[in-house]
Amino acid sequence: MANSISEPPVILLVLLIIAGDLAIPYTGMISEIIKTIKNWGERMEIPEKLSSELKNVSGLKIRRNEPLASHTTMEVGGPADLFLQPMKSQAMTAVIDKLNSYQFPYFLLGGGSNVIAADRGIRGAVISTRKLQQIKIQGELATVEAGVLLSDFCQELAEAGLSGLEFASGIPGTLGGAIYMNAGAYGGEIKDCLQSAEVLTAEGWSQTLTAEELELEYRSSLLQQQNLIALSASFKLRKRPSSEIKAEIQGLKARRWASQPMDQPSAGSTFKRPPGHYAGSLIEESGLKGYRIGGAMVSSKHAGFIVNTGGATARDIIELMLEIKEKVYQKFGVRLKPEPRLIGEFDKLPY
Numbered sequence: 001m002a003n004s005i006s007e008p009p010v011i012l013l014v015l016l017i018i019a020g021d022l023a024i025p026y027t028g029m030i031s032e033i034i035k036t037i038k039n040w041g042e043r044m045e046i047p048e049k050l051s052s053e054l055k056n057v058s059g060l061k062i063r064r065n066e067p068l069a070s071h072t073t074m075e076v077g078g079p080a081d082l083f084l085q086p087m088k089s090q091a092m093t094a095v096i097d098k099l100n101s102y103q104f105p106y107f108l109l110g111g112g113s114n115v116i117a118a119d120r121g122i123r124g125a126v127i128s129t130r131k132l133q134q135i136k137i138q139g140e141l142a143t144v145e146a147g148v149l150l151s152d153f154c155q156e157l158a159e160a161g162l163s164g165l166e167f168a169s170g171i172p173g174t175l176g177g178a179i180y181m182n183a184g185a186y187g188g189e190i191k192d193c194l195q196s197a198e199v200l201t202a203e204g205w206s207q208t209l210t211a212e213e214l215e216l217e218y219r220s221s222l223l224q225q226q227n228l229i230a231l232s233a234s235f236k237l238r239k240r241p242s243s244e245i246k247a248e249i250q251g252l253k254a255r256r257w258a259s260q261p262m263d264q265p266s267a268g269s270t271f272k273r274p275p276g277h278y279a280g281s282l283i284e285e286s287g288l289k290g291y292r293i294g295g296a297m298v299s300s301k302h303a304g305f306i307v308n309t310g311g312a313t314a315r316d317i318i319e320l321m322l323e324i325k326e327k328v329y330q331k332f333g334v335r336l337k338p339e340p341r342l343i344g345e346f347d348k349l350p351y
């Protein structure tokens with residue numbers, strides 16, 4: 001198939017490789033990335049043998065050309081060539097093994113609440129964790145699979161009278177994504193009560209790592225540096241009356257709804273907190289609240305969020321991010337860094 005879209009400029013390729021916290025679109029080796037980027041704009045052929053081996057994996061849902069707009073909270077994104085949903089962790093392990101053996105690139109997706117997917121979609125496979133849904137509670141230890149939503153987990157913990165994750169109840173992602181990002185809110189972070197996580201290495205080996213070994217820092221973890229996949233995690237919690245936990249969760253929910261655009265599609269905070277500042281305040285003081293490009297707008301409720309007002313494209317969002325970065329840099333000399341992962345093929349990147 002002929003390339004309908006020109007190859008990315010060399011500079012973009014170099015940027016993709018050198019910038020540590022960039023959204024490199026696939027888990028895999030740099031040679032893979034180069035190979036994939038050379039096929040810019042083309043759907044990836046799925047080897048027939050891989051296709052039939054995947055069909056034989058028990059407990060695996062397979063779709064082709066699945067639109068990512070349906071799987072991301074920003075509600076943008078074109079098709080993934082292959083969309084895989086393991087229903088149990090054994091199927092996840094088998095899928096990684098098969099994709100690795102064919103050097104077929106893949107990207108792991110949880111709740112899609114911290115990603116912006118390209119309009120042209122993703123070449124290769126997207127593996128969704130959303131069907132990994134087990135929760136086990138034993139005393140003050142709770143073990144949860146990667147695809148469980150934080151809100152559901154916190155609800156179960158509240159019922160069981162277990163405290164520690166109340167702060168996370170309103171973060172609209174999965175446990176896997178929360179560990180990958182070391183998600184946090186209202187003074188709490190995942191690292192505060194995570195005991196250990198079972199992970200798969202990029203080569204497909206299973207390991208249990210302690211919270212310390214996971215190197216959880218502000219919106220960063222070992223998972224990001226080493227392309228590890230979280231399968232499940234154990235949390236050390238403490239007893240607290242259910243009614244108190246539920247009341248705290250309700251209070252935090254009300255605070256969130258009062259200050260954040262929860263009723264509009266977004267990917268959460270657009271930029272990381274720069275040292276000594278709040279990104280939202282810098283953006284607001286640059287006069288950008290309500291500023292829009294196409295369907296993407298700086299939220300008029302909280303300038304730290306870009307919202308999809310309906311029909312936004314990923315391109316609108318990237319253009320808006322670039323303009324915000326430029327205006328904030330001109331006014332304050334602060335360089336903002338994107339918080340969401342940018343996945344797939346973009347002409348420009350806001351780094």
Ligand SMILES: Cc1cc2nc3c(=O)[nH]c(=O)nc-3n(C[C@H](O)[C@H](O)[C@H](O)COP(=O)(O)OP(=O)(O)OC[C@H]3O[C@@H](n4cnc5c(N)ncnc54)[C@H](O)[C@@H]3O)c2cc1C
Pocket residue numbers: 073107108109110111112113114115129146170171172173174175176177178179180181182183184185223228229230231260261262266267268269341
């Ligand atoms: C309205 C709104 C409010 C938000 N508020 C907050 C907040 O208060 N605090 C906060 O920290 N974040 C917040 N976020 C951002 C987001 O919800 C968190 O970063 C969340 O932890 C992402 O989880 P996810 O499952 O949606 O991950 P995804 O968006 O699906 O993925 C994010 C990254 O994690 C990786 N990943 C996902 N699952 C796994 C896994 N099992 N193993 C390895 N890697 C994995 C993906 O490959 C990707 O690189 C908010 C987002 C929205 C839309």
